[in-house]
Amino acid sequence: RKIIFEKQWFYLDNAIGHIYGTTFEVTNGGNLQPKQEVEETTTETKEAGTDNRNIVDDGKSQKLTHDDIKALKDKGIKGQEIVQQLIENSTTFRDKTEFAQDKYIKKKKKKYEAVITIVKPSTRILSTMYYAREPGKINHLRYDTLAQMLTLGNIRAGNKMIVMETCSGLVLGAVMERMGGYGSIIQMYPGGGPVRAATSCFGFPKPFFDNLHEFPLSKVHSLLSGTFSTETLPSDPEDNVLVEEESNGLTEEKQTSLQETEEEHTTEVAMEINQTEEQETMDINAEDVEFKENKEKENKENVREKQIKQWERRKKLIETAALLREKNADGLIVASKFHPTPLLLSLLEFVAPSRPFVVYCQYKEPLLECYTKLRERGGVINLKLSETWLRNYQILPDRSHPKLTMSGGGGYLLSGITVVLDKGKSDSSNSEALKMEEPSPKRCKVQDLHC
Amino acid sequence: MSFVEYGDTIKDGDTAIVFLGHESMFPVKVQHGTVTQTKYGVIRHSTDLIGKKYGSKVTCSKGGWVFILHPTPELWTMNLPHRTQILYSTDISIITMMLELKPGSIVCESGTGSGSLSHALIRTVAPTGHLYTVEFHQQRAEKAQEEFREHGVEHLVTVTNQDVCKNGFGVSNIADAVFLDIPSPWEAIGHAKSALKAEGGRICSFSPCIEQVQRTCLAMEEYGFTEINTLEILLRVYNVRTISLQIPDLGKAAEDNSSAGFDSSNPSNQGSPCANLQQGTVQFKSGVPLREMVGHTGYLTFATKS
Numbered sequence: 001r002k003i004i005f006e007k008q009w010f011y012l013d014n015a016i017g018h019i020y021g022t023t024f025e026v027t028n029g030g031n032l033q034p035k036q037e038v039e040e041t042t043t044e045t046k047e048a049g050t051d052n053r054n055i056v057d058d059g060k061s062q063k064l065t066h067d068d069i070k071a072l073k074d075k076g077i078k079g080q081e082i083v084q085q086l087i088e089n090s091t092t093f094r095d096k097t098e099f100a101q102d103k104y105i106k107k108k109k110k111k112y113e114a115v116i117t118i119v120k121p122s123t124r125i126l127s128t129m130y131y132a133r134e135p136g137k138i139n140h141l142r143y144d145t146l147a148q149m150l151t152l153g154n155i156r157a158g159n160k161m162i163v164m165e166t167c168s169g170l171v172l173g174a175v176m177e178r179m180g181g182y183g184s185i186i187q188m189y190p191g192g193g194p195v196r197a198a199t200s201c202f203g204f205p206k207p208f209f210d211n212l213h214e215f216p217l218s219k220v221h222s223l224l225s226g227t228f229s230t231e232t233l234p235s236d237p238e239d240n241v242l243v244e245e246e247s248n249g250l251t252e253e254k255q256t257s258l259q260e261t262e263e264e265h266t267t268e269v270a271m272e273i274n275q276t277e278e279q280e281t282m283d284i285n286a287e288d289v290e291f292k293e294n295k296e297k298e299n300k301e302n303v304r305e306k307q308i309k310q311w312e313r314r315k316k317l318i319e320t321a322a323l324l325r326e327k328n329a330d331g332l333i334v335a336s337k338f339h340p341t342p343l344l345l346s347l348l349e350f351v352a353p354s355r356p357f358v359v360y361c362q363y364k365e366p367l368l369e370c371y372t373k374l375r376e377r378g379g380v381i382n383l384k385l386s387e388t389w390l391r392n393y394q395i396l397p398d399r400s401h402p403k404l405t406m407s408g409g410g411g412y413l414l415s416g417i418t419v420v421l422d423k424g425k426s427d428s429s430n431s432e433a434l435k436m437e438e439p440s441p442k443r444c445k446v447q448d449l450h451c
Numbered sequence: 452m453s454f455v456e457y458g459d460t461i462k463d464g465d466t467a468i469v470f471l472g473h474e475s476m477f478p479v480k481v482q483h484g485t486v487t488q489t490k491y492g493v494i495r496h497s498t499d500l501i502g503k504k505y506g507s508k509v510t511c512s513k514g515g516w517v518f519i520l521h522p523t524p525e526l527w528t529m530n531l532p533h534r535t536q537i538l539y540s541t542d543i544s545i546i547t548m549m550l551e552l553k554p555g556s557i558v559c560e561s562g563t564g565s566g567s568l569s570h571a572l573i574r575t576v577a578p579t580g581h582l583y584t585v586e587f588h589q590q591r592a593e594k595a596q597e598e599f600r601e602h603g604v605e606h607l608v609t610v611t612n613q614d615v616c617k618n619g620f621g622v623s624n625i626a627d628a629v630f631l632d633i634p635s636p637w638e639a640i641g642h643a644k645s646a647l648k649a650e651g652g653r654i655c656s657f658s659p660c661i662e663q664v665q666r667t668c669l670a671m672e673e674y675g676f677t678e679i680n681t682l683e684i685l686l687r688v689y690n691v692r693t694i695s696l697q698i699p700d701l702g703k704a705a706e707d708n709s710s711a712g713f714d715s716s717n718p719s720n721q722g723s724p725c726a727n728l729q730q731g732t733v734q735f736k737s738g739v740p741l742r743e744m745v746g747h748t749g750y751l752t753f754a755t756k757s
Binding site for chain 1: 679
């Protein structure tokens, strides 16, 4: 299959069988595997100037014309050689300082020597990539902010987590990676179903999905008020048709179809896994859309299969509702495009006491409100509104300096810990709680006899 | 309780966090028959703590109360007894992600120091991973070992008392990741490389000074590490405050008060500001940065062995 990356197109066939981290050079259409380390082809003439006092920008220092360069490229000459030619035909190159020469070569290499490294998917890679390429799809959640969420949320194997995200499934994937298939995750989703485009890029093994549950956000209220029933599923246009069909007298088939469901379901999951394994490459969206389309086509072809799925879904929904009803989740992670306050006020009900929660928001103001509302509600302590700044450095001999500052754009976090909510939620106890959390200037020294 | 598993109720021998309010907290070792003094009075472990749920409110003798929290690596980091300068959760979080740690990872660390990062690493690699941590200071190594035992994680960690720059990590070709927080990390890069798996892995070095980073990067390059990347992460914490600003008296007539001639006092305006015209002030909520923040902890240099 053809894949386009950074204005280059290639086939992945040749990359199979190599270890992750292998670097490839792109040729006309396929992949060529060059050596891991190209021995430095530094110009033997180690001639260099000391400063730029005599270098004039007259636009004529490069003696090769655009057409010359294009001709070289068309001849299929190696990028390395083109760079060498450019250097030889630059009149000012020798007058440049050593550092400037370095920089010049680097720049040209970047342009003419197309190399591609294939790496294993991970939260590090995917979150960095999403932030650079599709920040809009992940609500501008910068990767260091995501790292904070995972730590503040104490994400680890064995937890029972609630995740509400509209970040293409990136946050879900990050949580799944940290839990390593141990414990359970309940993904709350808006609309017709959870989005897991980024999740599938991780290439998780099948067992990781066994304890991944989903629950429609639109059912949260009814679940909390105890009026929850499974009769009406979330509004998915296709599903609605099915629900009608079912009510038109197909209920008798329920039992037989359930048995078949088990079998068919497993084979389908296996198929999905095959697909995701193929996806362990760099492109995301094209494949995923394709994947979904395929899925849809299949569905249309076989309505019956869809009904079976529907029953399966309903069964899972009941299971998930039961899990939530226990109200003993080990944490809550929210990173969505929605206003965080209502989400938090409702979803915190499902979390056990003494557990961390983290809310991400691209903007600070909604979190200010959320902070105030949580204080009014009570049942939370150690509330903290924070933001991280990330600064990258260039480290080279005698040329070390900060690269770029990334601030503001990484979003904000509100985190805290749940505690047992006072039964008689009287105003007096609330104000007392407020008082207690206010900084008291004359705080006494804590004396502990045993620690 | 365990640092790698949530428990519901407080048991004898647990380490619990006593939360007094506004970032003021401390750890206690729960023991039958002992008492702990706080500014709100005495907590009797046998009656006040053991058998209670984590997250409950405990009333002390003077009528004041505290919350008892389940320990986590993050709470431990904020409360642990310092034997050295420690790494805080902000740095720890980016280290964990950039080293690609997850359940099952094998990690090498040096030095152990006060065990702040160690607890976080153990949390992440549990239940199938392992941490090999090397500390050349004998007392610190012993103390760390003792803490790991108390915290129910000793099966996930091996503490070695030796000099990592001379003797390495004591393991070879098994690690997925290596972390260095020592004064001269460049002397340990070779050992780090041999500790990492043959098929590759990630390395991170934490150094406060740029000169250290410089030498480390050179050493990494020399040993064939790729994807060398140095970064710095800073945490900004905001206090949520309601601010009121006075509206200046520009000598406008009193009947003009309703519009006040000032945009932000207009209630129909977007946002939260609300005007109190009687007092001539405008109120709004703001996230105010702390007066002082941590400006620098250290540079983090990451690289890949492949």
